[in-house]
Each structure stands twice: as structure tokens, then as C-alpha cells.
Amino acid sequence: MHQFWFRGVRVIAAFFAILLVFPLLASAEGSVLDKVKARGVLVCGVNTGLPGFSYPEQDGTWRGFDVEFGRAIAAAVLGDANKVRFTPLKAADRFVALQTGEIDVLIRNTTWTLTRDTDVSADFAPTTFYDGQGFMLPKALGITKIEELAGASIGVQSGSTTELNLTDTMRALGIDFTPLVYEEQNTVYSSYLAGRCDVVTSDKSQLVAQRQAFKDPDAHVILDATVSKEPLGPLTIHGDNKWNDVVSWVIYATFFAEEHGITQANVATFKSDKPEIQRFLGESGNLGEKLGLSKTWARQIIAAVGNYGEIFERNLTPIGLPRGINKPWTQGGLLYAMPFR
Numbered sequence: 001m002h003q004f005w006f007r008g009v010r011v012i013a014a015f016f017a018i019l020l021v022f023p024l025l026a027s028a029e030g031s032v033l034d035k036v037k038a039r040g041v042l043v044c045g046v047n048t049g050l051p052g053f054s055y056p057e058q059d060g061t062w063r064g065f066d067v068e069f070g071r072a073i074a075a076a077v078l079g080d081a082n083k084v085r086f087t088p089l090k091a092a093d094r095f096v097a098l099q100t101g102e103i104d105v106l107i108r109n110t111t112w113t114l115t116r117d118t119d120v121s122a123d124f125a126p127t128t129f130y131d132g133q134g135f136m137l138p139k140a141l142g143i144t145k146i147e148e149l150a151g152a153s154i155g156v157q158s159g160s161t162t163e164l165n166l167t168d169t170m171r172a173l174g175i176d177f178t179p180l181v182y183e184e185q186n187t188v189y190s191s192y193l194a195g196r197c198d199v200v201t202s203d204k205s206q207l208v209a210q211r212q213a214f215k216d217p218d219a220h221v222i223l224d225a226t227v228s229k230e231p232l233g234p235l236t237i238h239g240d241n242k243w244n245d246v247v248s249w250v251i252y253a254t255f256f257a258e259e260h261g262i263t264q265a266n267v268a269t270f271k272s273d274k275p276e277i278q279r280f281l282g283e284s285g286n287l288g289e290k291l292g293l294s295k296t297w298a299r300q301i302i303a304a305v306g307n308y309g310e311i312f313e314r315n316l317t318p319i320g321l322p323r324g325i326n327k328p329w330t331q332g333g334l335l336y337a338m339p340f341r
Contacts, residue, residue, distance in 0.1 A: 044070035
């Protein structure tokens with residue numbers, strides 16, 4: 001009996017020893033922030049090619065709204081917006097790339113949902129673009145309402161929230177349709193243009209971006225109806241609060257700068273008697289130290305890519321996307337930076 005009792009004590013002791021050592025081992029691995037600093041380059045996962053959001057130029061240079069937020073993080077962490085490597089990812093591969101450490105941050109028009117918040121080992125940063133799902137179809141069909149899509153074949157990408165939204169919407173409306181599910185985003189649109197599906201559904205921002213690239217954009221219409229909420233933003237690996245804080249406050253910095261009129265052109269000389277703006281610019285206090293960054297981290301961001309409005313105007317306005325609710329809260333929008341204090 002005593003032998004079994006002592007063996008049980010040893011097992012329990014070993015168990016608690018593991019519990020004590022495990023956090024030390026985890027902390028020894030360090031935050032992604034430390035790894036990025038040591039490497040000297042940020043690795044950012046982006047879309048394989050979506051006009052306005054992330055796409056490679058002929059010379060290999062990446063451009064777009066999501067891309068610029070990657071550059072903003074690099075500017076804050078490494079002091080140089082060019083110290084970033086962009087990894088193009090398909091929808092089905094994006095979460096695995098984050099989970100395995102292939103990328104440091106995912107900024108790939110990804111919707112924040114409860115399931116993704118709990119099941120894919122990722123933590124969301126603040127939403128950078130508030131979107132919603134819509135439908136695009138040839139203007140010649142003369143359709144103006146979702147209810148008129150009965151019997152239509154609808155193209156949708158697998159591994160995206162749009163697939164479930166499509167099913168839920170049509171079931172709720174009692175509309176029969178034929179879903180045509182494709183793994184590749186490009187295949188969805190090439191099939192649509194080839195007439196293999198009558199309609200295509202996705203985030204409205206994506207529909208606008210893709211239509212802009214069509215040979216005859218005016219021949220296609222996007223229905224007014226919006227059937228879902230699609231808050232899009234960056235993701236970091238689950239449990240690394242230090243790194244998620246950095247990515248989150250980089251986003252807030254672009255919101256804050258627009259709200260207070262701090263731009264890429266004036267940030268070097270911007271002066272204010274407001275204590276919060278002085279802290280933001282690194283002229284008083286040291287908020288950067290709390291994030292593991294330099295004192296002028298926020299100034300570095302704005303000098304490199306500008307404020308949120310400038311990023312939007314440079315990338316999304318040219319493809320026909322209106323600001324809509326993606327405006328500062330002071331202008332009736334949803335963008336709201338947490339206080340810099």
C-alpha cells in the first residue's frame with residue numbers, strides 16, 4: 001500500500017513540475033516580436049492577388065491596402081517599412097501558415113468570426129475594413145434583387161465565410177440555387193466570366209476590386225443587398241499577447257493620426273499642446289517602451305505609410321470603393337482608436 005502511495009506522490013509531483021517548467025519553456029521561445037527583431041525582417045501573409053488590397057507589380061513589388069499595413073508594422077518594429085517579406089497565400093492555406101510560424105502576421109481580407117476566434121489558433125487585431133457580402137452578375141440579366149436569383153448557379157470560394165453565408169441566406173429566403181464551389185479565387189471569377197456560373201458572391205470590396213479588372217466593368221452589376229457583416233483585419237498567433245498588442249496599436253496609430261490631422265507630409269513637424277498627441281508622437285512619456293518599441297514608433301508609422309485615410313485613398317478609392325462606414329468615429333464612421341495614455 002505504501003509503495004503505491006509513494007508512487008502516486010511521485011506522479012503528482014512530476015505533473016506539477018511539468019506545469020511549473022512549461023511556462024518557462026514557452027517564455028524562452030520568446031514572442032514573435034523578439035523573433036522579428038532578431039531576424040530583421042517581418043514576414044506578412046497576404047492575398048495572392050486582389051486589386052486594391054494586395055497584388056504584385058510586374059517587378060515583384062507588392063502593393064495594396066493590406067500590404068501597407070504590413071509595411072506599417074515593419075516601420076514600427078524595425079524602423080524601416082521596407083523590411084518586410086510578403087508571402088502570398090490561398091484562402092485554404094492562410095491559417096496553417098500562421099499556426100506553423102511560416103508568417104508572423106496574416107493580413108489577407110480575413111473576416112473576424114466566433115469560430116475563427118476559437119478554432120484556428122489565432123487572435124484578431126482591430127478591424128481595418130468593415131465589409132459585407134454581396135452578389136455580382138451580368139447587367140444584361142436585369143436582376144436587381146436577391147429574390148430574383150431563384151434557379152441561378154452561384155460561384156463561391158471554398159474555405160471562406162461567403163460559402164456558409166450563401167447557404168444561410170438562400171435557405172432563409174427559401175430560394176433554390178446551384179452552388180459552384182471553387183478552391184481558387186481566380187477560378188471563381190474566370191468561371192463567372194466564361195459563363196459557367198450566372199452569379200458570383202463574395203465580400204463587396206472584393207467584387208468591386210475584381211470588376212474593376214474586367215475588360216468591360218460596366219457590363220456587370222453588384223446588387224444593393226448586403227447579406228452579412230464582414231469585419232476584415234490582421235491576425236496573430238493565439239496566445240502571444242505581446243505581439244498582438246504591437247499589431248493592434250499599429251492599427252490604432254493610423255486611426256488616431258487621421259482623427260487628429262497627422263499626415264505623412266506633416267508628421268515630422270507636427271506640433272500640438274495636447275498631451276495625448278505629444279505622447280503619440282514620442283515627445284513626452286515613452287509609450288513605445290510598453291510595447292517593446294522605440295519612443296518614436298508611431299511617428300515612424302505615419303512617416304512611412306501615412307494615416308488610415310491616406311492608405312485608403314491611395315489604394316481603395318482608385319478602384320471605386322467609397323469610405324462608407326470606414327471613416328473615423330468623429331465623421332460618423334466605425335474607426336475608433338483606443339486612448340494613447
